Amino acid sequence: xxxxxxxxxxxxxxxxxxxxxxxxxxxxxxxxxxxxxxGFSPLKVYYYMWWGxxxxxxxxSETLVTSIPIMLCALGxxxxxxxxxxxxGAEGQFHMGAFAAAWVALSMPxxxxxxxxxxxxxxxxxxxxxxALLPAVPRAYxxxxxxxxxxxxxxxxxxxVEYLVHGPWRDPVNLNFPLSAPFSSAARLPSxxxxxxxxxxxxxLVAAGLIWFALGRTKWGYEVTVIGENPxxxxxxxxxxxxxxxxxxxxxxxLAGLGGMAEVSAIAGRMTRQLSPGYGYSAIIVAWLxxxxxxxxVLVSVxxxxxxxxxxxxxxxxxxxxSVNMLQGLMLFCVLATExxxxxxxxxxxxxxxxxxxxxxxxx
Amino acid sequence: xxxVDYAVEMRDITKRFPGVIASNHVNxxxxxxxxxxxxxxxxxGKSTLMNxxxxxxxxxxGEICVRGERVALRSPAxxxxxxxxxxxxxxxxxxxxxxxxxxxxxxxxxxxxxxxxPIEREVAKLSSExxxxxxxxxxxxxxxxxxxxxxxxxxxxxxxxDVLIMDEPTAVLTPQEVSELFETLRRxxxxxxxxxxxxxxxxxxxxxSDRVTVLRAGKDVFSCDTRETNARELASMMVGREIxxxxxxxxxxxxxxxxxxxxxxxxxxxxxxxxxxxxLDVRAGEIHGIAGVAGNGQRELAEVITGLRRASVGxxxxxxxxxxxxxxxxxxxAGVSHIPEDRLGVGLAPNLNITYNAIMKRYRCNEMxxxxxxxxxxxxxxxxxxVERFNVKTPNLRTAVRLLSGGNSQRLLLARxxxxxxxxxxxxxxxxxxxxxxTEAVHTIxxxxxxxxxxxxxxxxxxxxxxxxxxxxxxxxxGRIMGTVxxxxxxxxxxxxxxxxxxxxxxxDGRLEAGA
Numbered sequence: 001x002x003x004x005x006x007x008x009x010x011x012x013x014x015x016x017x018x019x020x021x022x023x024x025x026x027x028x029x030x031x032x033x034x035x036x037x038x039g040f041s042p043l044k045v046y047y048y049m050w051w052g053x054x055x056x057x058x059x060x061s062e063t064l065v066t067s068i069p070i071m072l073c074a075l076g077x078x079x080x081x082x083x084x085x086x087x088x089g090a091e092g093q094f095h096m097g098a099f100a101a102a103w104v105a106l107s108m109p110x111x112x113x114x115x116x117x118x119x120x121x122x123x124x125x126x127x128x129x130x131x132a133l134l135p136a137v138p139r140a141y142x143x144x145x146x147x148x149x150x151x152x153x154x155x156x157x158x159x160x161v162e163y164l165v166h167g168p169w170r171d172p173v174n175l176n177f178p179l180s181a182p183f184s185s186a187a188r189l190p191s192x193x194x195x196x197x198x199x200x201x202x203x204x205l206v207a208a209g210l211i212w213f214a215l216g217r218t219k220w221g222y223e224v225t226v227i228g229e230n231p232x233x234x235x236x237x238x239x240x241x242x243x244x245x246x247x248x249x250x251x252x253x254x255l256a257g258l259g260g261m262a263e264v265s266a267i268a269g270r271m272t273r274q275l276s277p278g279y280g281y282s283a284i285i286v287a288w289l290x291x292x293x294x295x296x297x298v299l300v301s302v303x304x305x306x307x308x309x310x311x312x313x314x315x316x317x318x319x320x321x322x323s324v325n326m327l328q329g330l331m332l333f334c335v336l337a338t339e340x341x342x343x344x345x346x347x348x349x350x351x352x353x354x355x356x357x358x359x360x361x362x363x364x
Numbered sequence: 365x366x367x368v369d370y371a372v373e374m375r376d377i378t379k380r381f382p383g384v385i386a387s388n389h390v391n392x393x394x395x396x397x398x399x400x401x402x403x404x405x406x407x408x409g410k411s412t413l414m415n416x417x418x419x420x421x422x423x424x425x426g427e428i429c430v431r432g433e434r435v436a437l438r439s440p441a442x443x444x445x446x447x448x449x450x451x452x453x454x455x456x457x458x459x460x461x462x463x464x465x466x467x468x469x470x471x472x473x474x475x476x477x478x479x480x481x482p483i484e485r486e487v488a489k490l491s492s493e494x495x496x497x498x499x500x501x502x503x504x505x506x507x508x509x510x511x512x513x514x515x516x517x518x519x520x521x522x523x524x525x526d527v528l529i530m531d532e533p534t535a536v537l538t539p540q541e542v543s544e545l546f547e548t549l550r551r552x553x554x555x556x557x558x559x560x561x562x563x564x565x566x567x568x569x570x571x572x573s574d575r576v577t578v579l580r581a582g583k584d585v586f587s588c589d590t591r592e593t594n595a596r597e598l599a600s601m602m603v604g605r606e607i608x609x610x611x612x613x614x615x616x617x618x619x620x621x622x623x624x625x626x627x628x629x630x631x632x633x634x635x636x637x638x639x640x641x642x643x644l645d646v647r648a649g650e651i652h653g654i655a656g657v658a659g660n661g662q663r664e665l666a667e668v669i670t671g672l673r674r675a676s677v678g679x680x681x682x683x684x685x686x687x688x689x690x691x692x693x694x695x696x697x698a699g700v701s702h703i704p705e706d707r708l709g710v711g712l713a714p715n716l717n718i719t720y721n722a723i724m725k726r727y728r729c730n731e732m733x734x735x736x737x738x739x740x741x742x743x744x745x746x747x748x749x750x751v752e753r754f755n756v757k758t759p760n761l762r763t764a765v766r767l768l769s770g771g772n773s774q775r776l777l778l779a780r781x782x783x784x785x786x787x788x789x790x791x792x793x794x795x796x797x798x799x800x801x802x803t804e805a806v807h808t809i810x811x812x813x814x815x816x817x818x819x820x821x822x823x824x825x826x827x828x829x830x831x832x833x834x835x836x837x838x839x840x841x842x843g844r845i846m847g848t849v850x851x852x853x854x855x856x857x858x859x860x861x862x863x864x865x866x867x868x869x870x871x872x873d874g875r876l877e878a879g880a
Contacts, residue, residue, distance in 0.1 A: 218736045222727050226720070230713040236672060236704060237724040238693030 015342050020289045023334035024303075030334070031327045035319070045314050045323075052313025053306035059313075061195035065267070067305030068197075069094065069276065071204040072259030073283035074301055076128075076252035078292045079211055083228045083248050089135065089150025090256040091280025092157035093128035097257025098264035099161055100127030102271040105187035106169070106180060113186040120187060120261055128257015129250040131157060136249030140242040146249070154280065165273050180271035189266035200262030204301075207255055208294040215294075224248060256280060277308065278325070285332040304328070370432065371396040371527050371558040372417065372448070377426035379412055386412035387423065388582040394527070394575075396431075399549060399559040401573035401590070403566075405602055405658050405796075405825045408579040410562050414529050417560075418450045419443040430527075449525035451516040453532050457504045463487065464500040467519045490521050494551050495544070509634075510541035517548065528552065529560045534568060535634075535659065546572050564602070564658050566595040566864050578602055595864045596857070602657070602825070611807050611832060614815065618835070619648030621684075622699075622788045622819035623669065628678035629843075630668050638664045640843035641678070646788060646819040651810065653834035654823040657863055661843040662823045663705050666792045669821070670702040671695040683787055696725055701781035705792040705823075707770075711777045714766035718758055721765050721776060722747040725784050754779035755805070771802025778809050782818075789813055789820045795829060807833060827859065841865045 032042035053063045073090035080087035100123035108116050135149035165178040173181070191198045215221035227234040227241055234241055263275055282304050290296035311324030372394045379387040387409050394400045404410050415421040417428065419437035427434055430446050437443050440450075457466050464484045484500040491498055496514040504512060513533060520528055530549075534542045549559050549572060561573060569576050570590060578586040578601040586601045623646040632638035638661045646652045656662060667673035669680055671692040679688045682698045690698075704710040712721050723743050726732050732742055747761050756775045758768060765773055774794065781789065791810065795803040810833060813820055824830050830837050831854060838848040839862035846862035849855065 217738060217740070219727055219733060219738055220736065222720070222723075222738055226713050226716065226724065229715050230709075232706075232710045233713045233724070235692060236670075236702065236710050238691065238696045240691075240693070 016291075019338040019342055020291065020300075020335060023289070023338045024331060026334040026338070027327060027330035030330050031323075034326065035323070040317070040319055044317065045319055048314045048317060048319075049307070049310025051310075053310035058195075059309060061193070061197050062309045063302060063306040064201060065196045065198070065305070066308045067301040068200040068204055069259040069263045069279040070282050070286055070304050071298055071301035072200070072207065072262070073256045073280045074286035074290070074297045075204065075207050075211060075294060076132075076255035076259075077283045077287040078290060078294065078297050079224075079255070080248055080252040081287055081292050082215065083224050083245065084231075085139070085245065085249060085252075086147045087132065087150050087249065087252050088147055088284060089132065089153050089253070089280070090259075090283045091276065091278065092150070092154035093131045093253040093256035094260035094263070094276055094280045095154075095157040095161050096131040097124035097128040097260030098271070098275055099157075099164065099260075100124050100257070101261035102169075102180060102183070102264050105183040105265065106271075108187075109184045111184075111186060116184070116187050117189070120265060121258065124257045124261025125254040126257070128253040128255070128260065130253070131257070132249045132253025133246065136246045139249070140245040161271065161275070162273050165271055169271055171270070178273050182270045183265065187265060188269055189262055191266065196267065198262065198266035200259070200266055203258055203262060205298065207258075208298050211294045220244075220247075256283075282308075282328060285328055285335070288332060288335050368393075369396045370394060371430070372560075373429040373432075374413065374417065375427050375429070377413065377416060377423045377428070379416060379421060379423050385582050387416070387426075389426070390579070390582070390584045392577055392584060394558055394560060396558050397553050397556050398574040399553055399561055399572055401569040401576040402560060402562045402579065403564060403569055403576055403598060403602060404579035405564065408602075409582040410579055411531070412582075413579070414450060414531065414560070414562060417443065418448060418529065444523050444525065447524060447526045448529070449520035449523060449527070450529040450531065451513065451520060451533060453535060455512050455516050457512060457515060459503070459505040461504060462500065463498055463502055463504065463507075463515050463518075466504060466515060467500075467522050471523070486522060487518055490518050494521070494548050494555075496548055508541075510537050510544070513537070513541075513545070514548075526556070527558045527560065529562065531562045532564075532659075533561070534563070534565065542568075566598050566657070569598060570595055596860045599657070599860045599863050600827075600856075611804070611811055613811060613833075616649040616815055616817070618650050619817060619819075621645050621647050622682065623821060624679075624681040625665075625669065626679045626681075628665070628668060628680065629676050630664055630673055631676055632661075632664055638843050639668065639675075642840075642843070642845055644821075644838065644845065646821050648787065648819050649814055649817045650835045651814050651820040651822050651833050653830035653837040654821065654840050655827060655830050655837050655859055655863060656825070656840035658825055660840050662840060663792060664843075665840070666702065666704070666790050666821075666823060669695075669790055670700055696784075699785060699787035701784060701786040701789045703777060703781055703789065703791040703794050705796075707773060707777055708766065712765050712773060715764055717764055718751065718756070718761045718768075718776065719743055719747045722750055722780055725780060750776070750779040750783060754809075771798050771805070774798060774802060775805060778806060782809060782813055787818060789818055790823075791820060792823045793825065794822070795824070795826065803829075827856070831856075839863055 028046070035042040035045050053059050073094055076093070077087050077090050101120040104120045104123045105116060131153060134153060135146045138144035138149065139146040165180055169180040171179055171181040189198045189200060192201070215224060223234065223239045223244055226237065227239060227244055231241060259279065260275070264271060268275060286297060286300045286304055290300045307324055307327060311321060314323070315321055370393050374390065374392040377387050377390045378385070390409065390413055392413065402410050412421065416423050419439045419442050428437060429435065430448065435446055443449070458469065461469065464480050464487055467487055468483050487500040490496065496518055498507070498511050498514045498518065504515065507515070517528070533545060537545060553559060563569060573590045576588065576590050576593065576598065577584055578598060580602060625642055625644040628639055628642040629637065630639040642665060654662060654665070664673055668675045671690055674689055679686060681687065682695065682700060685698060687695050687698055708714045723732060723746065727738055732746065733739060744761060751758060751761070754775045756772050756779065758772065765776065768776065794810070795806050798806065810820060810822065822830065822834060835851050836848055837854070837859065839846045839859055841862065842865065849858065
């Protein structure tokens with residue numbers, strides 16, 4: 001007997017709805033097996049993580065703080081994914097956004113907030129958009145695979161920031177540390193409720209709302225929806241696919257750039273080389289889990305923020321920080337697995353009798 | 365069976381897809397060692413039938429016998445194990461692998477260590493045996509299309525196939541390669557192998573096949589030995605169809621030209637010239653039919669007119685304005701409606717709901733929008749009106765279009781296309797795959813268009829449909845217009861001959877009767 005995969009004729013909508021949940025549970029179970037194998041009690045580890053991320057106001061506020069950059073990057077990834085574009089470059093767009101915002105902040109140390117802050121927002125978004133434009137134009141007009149170009153541009157952006165903080169931007173006061181000079185207080189994004197939660201959360205929520213509205217109600221959102229569903233029909237109906245690819249990618253980059261701006265301005269307060277523990281990559285997983293729905297992106301981002309914050313508290317009992325990356329990876333893996341199982345069914349087939357190679361017909 | 369030795373018999377095969385019966389109690393018996401042509405329009409059910417025979421699809425009912433024994437085919441692997449293999453129209457080769465590597469790809473032996481030398485020897489032996497010249501060490505991307513096809517054939521021979529299905533094998537070949545392929549096929553049958561040859565080219569059927577079966581609308585309508593028939597009879601078998609009732613055609617004043625096509629040349633998806641200098645007019649209030657066997661440039665003609673394909677030479681004027689190679693959008697705005705051949709692949713977005721599909725060409729209009737925002741209420745009201753007027757049967761407007769039957773999705777498409785501001789309708793096979801009721805509904809809509817003074821270019825393979833509806837019929841063959849006849853001088857024989865590639869001028873030429 002052997003197992004074969006058979007394509008299903010239809011995918012049940014109920015399954016489609018619960019499959020992300022199923023994926024998260026599967027990932028936690030697989031993660032538990034790994035933790036147990038490395039000598040930790042999985043329940044204890046998960047408890048620590050939960051406790052660290054969601055048990056008190058401090059944990060919750062830190063979770064939200066961590067979720068802000070993920071949210072902004074994931075909204076960008078999701079928007080592009082709506083048109084079947086894989087923006088793997090949120091990490092790079094995030095770094096370029098942070099770089100441009102920091103540049104504004106460092107070159108206007110004495111300017112008041114009402115001057116420097118809007119400029120930082122604009123610069124961050126523009127830099128992210130330009131970083132996304134680089135792969136978008138060849139994708140739109142020449143069909144160059146955006147997955148590879150967006151991914152590779154991440155390294156360019158990350159090393160550009162490394163170069164700046166090790167070289168021209170290094171603050172002479174911190175002689176040996178790769179840090180820029182601190183921003184003026186006018187260039188720091190205000191925080192809310194006396195916690196580290198900052199205005200970036202408002203940016204993210206407004207962006208989610210705008211995307212939700214634009215996709216569902218506007219001409220542009222209508223075009224994006226049709227192009228994503230059937231590009232041939234879109235072309236037949238006279239839509240300009242190339243222009244929409246460029247526009248959507250730029251918006252996606254601008255969102256990630258805004259995330260970088262908010263992070264560098266509100267949290268770091270100076271340019272550093274450790275702005276992101278991979279927010280732009282987590283964002284890809286978030287966008288998948290959220291099925292490209294902006295409100296779901298917000299929720300899943302908070303979950304992933306919690307995962308990171310919880311990971312820090314689990315380190316108290318000796319679990320390595322890499323375990324959290326592994327859990328994230330497992331989640332993406334399980335999302336893909338559950339989606340495959342949505343489209344295929346597993347069927348048991350008896351091995352051929354008499355070597356004719358013909359399979360017995362048993363419907364399962 | 366009795367005395368006749370059949371390689372494959374398919375009995376009473378039925379396969380339903382949502383909204384269509386792709387195979388309707390089809391019978392097919394193929395003699396061992398013969399070349400059996402399977403002839404039919406696109407959508408006649410040839411591919412479905414062959415996909416059933418190669419295990420890609422399972423029939424809803426009916427039985428299949430291979431060499432007299434009843435079998436169940438669950439996968440292409442099980443078909444190969446029974447000696448049935450197919451060379452698809454689109455080759456399944458890995459471009460960066462060598463010929464030998466492609467041939468062994470997917471086979472379970474050798475199990476682990478891959479020693480290419482014996483495989484290459486075997487490939488070389490097969491290629492000399494059947495005249496399939498190809499270098500086993502060459503990479504696929506270095507080969508011409510004809511050579512790649514040979515690799516596909518060798519791949520099947522290497523797997524011990526003795527019933528080989530060829531899906532429109534000559535579509536991609538040069539004339540020289542075609543005669544080489546035919547030579548190979550003859551050698552294979554001399555060796556006792558059986559070929560099923562899918563095509564819609566009549567001259568090839570006459571040249572290469574021993575027996576022919578014609579499929580039309582999912583049924584096998586005709587079967588006989590090739591020497592007992594001729595191209596003209598086969599053409600009429602392929603395209604004929606009974607229409608419930610000839611629709612009323614009240615006289616209409618014919619106006620000025622809405623479409624003028626001059627010396628139009630265009631290149632197809634495979635890089636070959638598919639339109640070779642087309643001249644054509646459609647006037648207001650006229651239905652101008654384009655008859656022809658599928659694959660002679662019909663789809664490409666419609667695509668060039670509607671801006672979906674570039675014209676390499678020539679011009680397209682719409683209502684007097686030069687619209688050659690303009691964008692689809694500006695051509696839509698110039699008043700051209702398009703009912704594409706591939707309804708669900710091009711004309712509609714099947715996963716989106718009815719409202720989304722209904723406004724696809726209207727969402728930009730001011731009446732549907734407030735600024736950049738689509739007015740959902742007006743969109744729904746508008747769609748409601750369309751669904752009502754064109755009698756689209758659906759539970760509600762939020763239903764995804766893929767859940768509609770073929771007839772209802774075509775009604776929705778026609779509703780959308782004929783309700784926009786337009787002066788020309790380009791309709792490509794608008795009734796293909798539809799049942800009688802839906803077909804009549806489409807005909808009524810097209811005639812209503814004519815009465816309202818719209819010009820229609822109706823591309824169809826269905827001669828009876830063209831005769832029932834058209835004011836003029838032109839015949840297209842290999843990207844050229846062979847001739848045009850008016851409604852009053854219609855002569856079925858003449859049209860049939862032009863469809864087979866004989867122009868009106870060379871009537872009486874012996875070519876058609878060659879096989880009779």
